[in-house]
Amino acid sequence: MPFRTRMFWKAKSGNAAEEYEDALAAEAATGRFAVADGASESSYSGLWARILVEEFTHLPAGAPFAWTEWLPAVQARWASEIGERPGQQAWFVQSKIASGSFATFAGLSITDGHEKRWQSWAVGDSCVFQIRNNKIYNSFPLSRSDQFGVKPLLIGSRSSVTEIDQNRSDHISGGWETGDQFWLMTDALSQWFFSRNEAEAAPVRQVLRILAESEHNPDSFGNWAQKIRDSGDLHNDDVTLLIVEA
Amino acid sequence: MPYSAEISRNNPACFLFLIDRSGSMKDPISGAGARRKADVVADAINRLFQTLVLRCAKAEGVRDYFQVGVIAYGKEVGPALGGVLAGRTTVSISEIANNPLRLEERMKKVDDGVGGIVDQKILFPVWFEPMAAGKTPMCQTLSLASQVLTEMVNRYPWSFPPMVINISDGVSTDGDPEPSAEALRSIGTGDGDALLFNLHISSTPANPVWLPDSEVGLPDDHARRLFRMSSPLPTFAIESARRDGATVGPNARGFVFNADLVSVAQFLTIGTQVDPGVQN
Numbered sequence: 001m002p003f004r005t006r007m008f009w010k011a012k013s014g015n016a017a018e019e020y021e022d023a024l025a026a027e028a029a030t031g032r033f034a035v036a037d038g039a040s041e042s043s044y045s046g047l048w049a050r051i052l053v054e055e056f057t058h059l060p061a062g063a064p065f066a067w068t069e070w071l072p073a074v075q076a077r078w079a080s081e082i083g084e085r086p087g088q089q090a091w092f093v094q095s096k097i098a099s100g101s102f103a104t105f106a107g108l109s110i111t112d113g114h115e116k117r118w119q120s121w122a123v124g125d126s127c128v129f130q131i132r133n134n135k136i137y138n139s140f141p142l143s144r145s146d147q148f149g150v151k152p153l154l155i156g157s158r159s160s161v162t163e164i165d166q167n168r169s170d171h172i173s174g175g176w177e178t179g180d181q182f183w184l185m186t187d188a189l190s191q192w193f194f195s196r197n198e199a200e201a202a203p204v205r206q207v208l209r210i211l212a213e214s215e216h217n218p219d220s221f222g223n224w225a226q227k228i229r230d231s232g233d234l235h236n237d238d239v240t241l242l243i244v245e246a
Numbered sequence: 247m248p249y250s251a252e253i254s255r256n257n258p259a260c261f262l263f264l265i266d267r268s269g270s271m272k273d274p275i276s277g278a279g280a281r282r283k284a285d286v287v288a289d290a291i292n293r294l295f296q297t298l299v300l301r302c303a304k305a306e307g308v309r310d311y312f313q314v315g316v317i318a319y320g321k322e323v324g325p326a327l328g329g330v331l332a333g334r335t336t337v338s339i340s341e342i343a344n345n346p347l348r349l350e351e352r353m354k355k356v357d358d359g360v361g362g363i364v365d366q367k368i369l370f371p372v373w374f375e376p377m378a379a380g381k382t383p384m385c386q387t388l389s390l391a392s393q394v395l396t397e398m399v400n401r402y403p404w405s406f407p408p409m410v411i412n413i414s415d416g417v418s419t420d421g422d423p424e425p426s427a428e429a430l431r432s433i434g435t436g437d438g439d440a441l442l443f444n445l446h447i448s449s450t451p452a453n454p455v456w457l458p459d460s461e462v463g464l465p466d467d468h469a470r471r472l473f474r475m476s477s478p479l480p481t482f483a484i485e486s487a488r489r490d491g492a493t494v495g496p497n498a499r500g501f502v503f504n505a506d507l508v509s510v511a512q513f514l515t516i517g518t519q520v521d522p523g524v525q526n
Contacts, residue, residue, distance in 0.1 A: 014254050014255070014256065019304075019306075041300075041301050043303055043304055043305050044305045046305070047305070090343070090344070091346070091349055091369045091371055092299050092300055092303040092308065092343050093303065094369060095296075095300055095303075095368070095369065096300060096303050098366075098368070099300075236252060
């Protein structure tokens with residue numbers, strides 16, 4: 001069955017839209033979806049985040065996933081895109097490239113065969129939420145607002161694939177029902193979402209109201225994100241939300 | 247809550263380094279074979295500048311999240327950056343990035359990704375040169391630092407408070423620096439008072455006294471004075487020190503006595519561990 005997807009994002013306040021370093025991608029036909037958050041201290045991390053989500057969603061439907069099989073080619077694509085940039089580079093650009101780019105990542109694969117299954121793979125604090133009856137039914141890889149720190153685990157464009165596979169990555173699988181939704185978010189919105197849920201403030205309904213408004217006004221999501229940033233409830237960071245209706 | 251202002255291009259954080267270049271800085275530091283204190287400090291400052299630049303370097307260039315200044319004191323007291331930055335008390339981090347005095351090539355041991363170690367050639371930019379001559383006019387230096395800070399807080403009244411890191415191996419030779427230090431610490435932004443951290447480096451092999459939370463037990467008057475001159479560590483610095491593995495009490499001050507080679511770099515890291523955009 002085709003999955004309906006909706007995408008919302010807003011760059012960190014004070015940054016231009018082209019400085020947005022999260023990324024999101026969806027392939028409804030293969031049931032693959034992903035978000036990533038490029039670490040702001042590394043260079044080309046927006047590019048790295050984009051490559052990660054694109055490459056993940058381009059995998060065939062339901063194909064087995066292994067970091068050790070998948071990541072080397074993805075890292076190679078990063079290296080080749082960086083290498084194609086023209087001109088003599090300043091010392092700090094050379095240093096940044098040598099140490100690589102970094103991102104958190106959450107990828108989701110949904111299959112709709114004889115069994116309705118979903119699987120997710122994540123590194124760091126980008127999150128996948130399974131939403132049922134307007135409530136959080138499942139969350140991965142985190143489950144509480146106090147689990148977010150300043151140093152999340154990251155996937156590096158030059159890091160050891162084995163190390164990521166063994167020490168940084170997390171995996172989950174489960175079943176889904178018609179009517180479920182999957183919400184993928186990077187850290188700032190995920191943390192807000194957990195904390196509103198812990199306060200029993202029905203965050204799913206609150207977001208759905210904003211999304212209903214955005215059917216008529218494309219600025220609704222961005223305006224809302226800015227409003228909750230200004231009130232201090234949402235960390236000032238890039239904000240990303242990818243909704244999959246199963 | 248103080249010390250929580252977000253560091254951004256509109257509200258940059260300011261680091262001011264006060265570096266002792268008195269004659270005794272040519273003596274070797276404890277714990278580092280025959281390396282001169284002046285060389286160790288210059289290396290640490292250059293390495294720190296490199297780290298600060300890299301924290302602000304993005305694909306499109308260097309974002310000005312930081313303002314940086316260096317005042318050296320010894321035979322003279324004054325701004326100590328060279329080349330096109332000579333004479334400037336503070337410069338933006340992008341000016342630092344684009345204007346090293348020179349790029350040295352050094353070898354660094356790196357992980358080869360398959361369990362081994364290989365030598366990799368890296369570029370080591372140099373901004374600050376080691377020097378050692380004259381006395382230790384700390385009062386005059388702190389007064390000049392106060393002037394620089396006053397200009398900074400007038401320019402950025404809501405920024406993260408300025409951080410001043412004073413690195414010295416000796417006793418002030420132009421009077422009691424405590425009042426000047428107190429005046430400096432009273433300069434602030436809407437986000438809190440300026441922070442003054444003192445690093446005393448040693449030639450004699452003695453155990454460093456690391457971020458003490460009381461002057462009781464410090465070895466002499468000089469150490470106790472430096473303790474009183476130093477700001478209590480705000481939460482971000484306590485957390486940074488603890489992440490680094492240090493045991494730090496809640497009343498700890500930004501002060502290290504008898505620092506050895508390792509302590510210099512560690513102390514600089516802790517004192518500057520504020521991240522653009524993640525102070526909430």
